[in-house]
Amino acid sequence: MENQAMEFNARSIRIGMITMICGVIANFIPAVYLYVVYGVIPPVADILKVWMVAAVTFGVSWIIQPITFFSLLGVSGTYIGWLAGSCADIRCPAVAMAQKAAGVEAGTPEGDVISTMGLAGSIFTSVAIITFFTILGMGLIEMLPLAVKSSFKYILPAVFGAVYVQLAGKNLSLGAMAIIVGFLIAILFKIMAFPGWMMNILIIVSAMLLARIQFVYKSKKQA
Structure with a gap:
């Protein structure tokens, strides 16, 4: 089992690196198209300013989120999750529910396989929903009652709360x-x-330290 898990992770890394590189290149295709066809390109100074704003705003999450979610997503799930996007608010809850339904633990070879399957299912679902609303347009959203539309801002806290309760229950x-x-x-x-x-950062590090302290304490107590 251990050898199979190592082989699975090695293949996931090889495939994941290729798909991530292709994804990075694909992100630049629209900009290259505008430059080649229409000769439109922003000044380098403006590009650097926009990048600095993005780095200041989201730079910390570039480090924290992969470390935080890795134990739940696994090797292959990490590549898939970051390539598909919406890792925190869609992919992680989907993985947590899939692992719960399958009765496997995160961080195990079985958990990594179920994580990959759960991520794939969430991506197909997301694509179907996005396609549906793209075709219908925002007209359907505008038809919803105000109480329903105003509740959308609570979706993310509700998702995080549900995931926390599920994981904390263990x-x-x-x-x-x-x-x-x-x-x-x-x-x-x-x-x-x-x-x-x-x-x-401090909240995440403190939770990791608490988990480590509890693990060491229980190990010594059992010994």
């Missing part, structure tokens, strides 16, 4: 400690007016 003491410490850190940062990205 280790209630760790889940309770993590959310208490995170709540205290959030209050401290609000009082001290520190940047939000620093708070995210």
Whole structure:
């Protein structure tokens, strides 16, 4: 089983690197097309300014999110998740539900396989829904009641809350400690007016340290 898992991960890395490189190249195709066909290209200074804004806004998540989600997604799931996008709000919940339905643990070879299957299913579903609403346009959204449209802003917190409850149910003491410490850190940062990205890093690191401390404590107790 261990050799099969290593071989599966090695193949996933090879295929994943190829698909990620193709994805990066594909992102530049529209810009290259505009330049070649119409001669339109923004000044280099403006491109650098836009990149700096994106780096300041999202730069921390480029490091934090892959580390945070890797144990849930696995090797192949990480490549698929970041290539497809919406990793935090769509892919991770889909993987968590798939692993729960299959009765496997994240971070295991079985969990990685189910993660890949769950991600594939979520991508096909996303493509179908996006295609449906693209064809119908925003007219359907505008027909919805105001109460329904105003509730859309709570979708992401609700998804994260559901995923947290599911994962915390596997280790209630760790889940309770993590959310208490995170709540205290959030209050401290609000009082001290520190940047939000620093708070995210500290909450994630504190949860990892709590998990490590609990693991070491239980291991010593069992020994």
